[in-house]
Amino acid sequence: MADHFARGRSAEVFRIDDGRVMKLFFEDYPREYAEKEFRNTKIASELGCTPMKVYEMVEKEGRSGFVMDFINGVSQNDMPSKNPLYLLKGGKDLARCHVKVQARRSHELEDIRTMCADLLSDETMSFLSAEERQRAEKYLLSLPEDDTVLHLDFHTGNVLVDPDGNCTVIDWMTAARGNRAVEEAMMEFLFSEAELFPEAGKLQKAFFAAVRGYIGKQFFKEYQKLTPLSAEEIDRYRLPALIIRRSWNIDFEKPYLTKTIRELIRKYGIS
The missing domain is CATH 3.30.200.20 (Phosphorylase Kinase; domain 1)
Incomplete structure (x- = not known):
């Protein structure tokens, strides 16, 4: 080996x-x-x-x-330990990298709408009733087609920074094509509700949560400056983002995702 x-x-x-x-x-x-x-x-x-x-x-x-x-770089997660001042710009770098990816178009990647519609039959979605699945599917398939590249796991652990400060995005398993608002809905989740280092203690998690929140504020401020997107548009695409995340079946995230997915189906689902 x-x-x-x-x-x-x-x-x-x-x-x-x-x-x-x-x-x-x-x-x-x-x-x-x-x-x-x-x-x-x-x-x-x-x-x-x-x-x-x-x-x-x-x-x-x-x-x-x-x-x-091989990419000669350090993840954004690890950059502050090497250069504490990086905390002052990490979120901005992430946003610029994000915008660069979303400028690309693809018809080869899987359509986020059909991907999520198919996931409704997955075991991870068994908490939904037949009616809820039907209403969710109709809503997902009613969304406009879009060929913007989506990464869908665009967190600081999946961005490497090389010695010259250039960023490289890794781990493309969840990539798809669709409206960029899906990605921003996912980013809101990642910066607020996603599981943080399950092996960490309570004090460590509190510290990581504070750092995550600080970087998140930087990210969204820079992103909105570069490519504005309304809160209403992001909310319309929150359902596919959270269905994708729920399919990962992470125990810590299940209660929030189950509750919120049901709320979104009640709000947007089509009878």
Whole structure:
């Protein structure tokens, strides 16, 4: 096995030769998801959303993965420990990177509307009644078509900063195409309700929550300055964002997502 480099929620990354790394997913991770991330990353790279290229799918010791470029950078999560002053600009950098990705268009990525409509039949959505699923599906499919590139997991752990300050977006498994308001609804969730480092203690979580809130304020202020979007428009697209997130089945997030998804179906669902 090559040199171990990093570990995430679903995979490990190993350094290999020629300036490349191998991302190997854990044994219980479905191969189809690994293939989807490989395909989405390839599309994102070709569009100029990320400089990171992918090369081939691999199988190692019963684990699926793929080979991709090594990016010489540190995640935005880790930047403050190396340069505390980065906290003063991290949210702005994230917003600028965000806008750059959303400037790209794709017909190859999956349509967020049909993706979410299909997820309504998933086990993670079993809390919905048949009527709720029907009303939600009609609403989702009534939304206008859009080919804006969406990442849908655009948090500070998925943005690497190189020594020159350039940002690279990684982890494209959840990428889709759709209205950019879906992404902003997801960003509001990530900066307020998403699970924070489950292994951390109470004091650590309180600190991380404060930092997250500060970066979030920077992000939304800069984003609205660059590409304004009304609160009403974001709310109209909150349902698909939260359906995507609920499909991840994160225990900590289930109560909020279950409650809010039902409220949004009551508000926007079509009979």
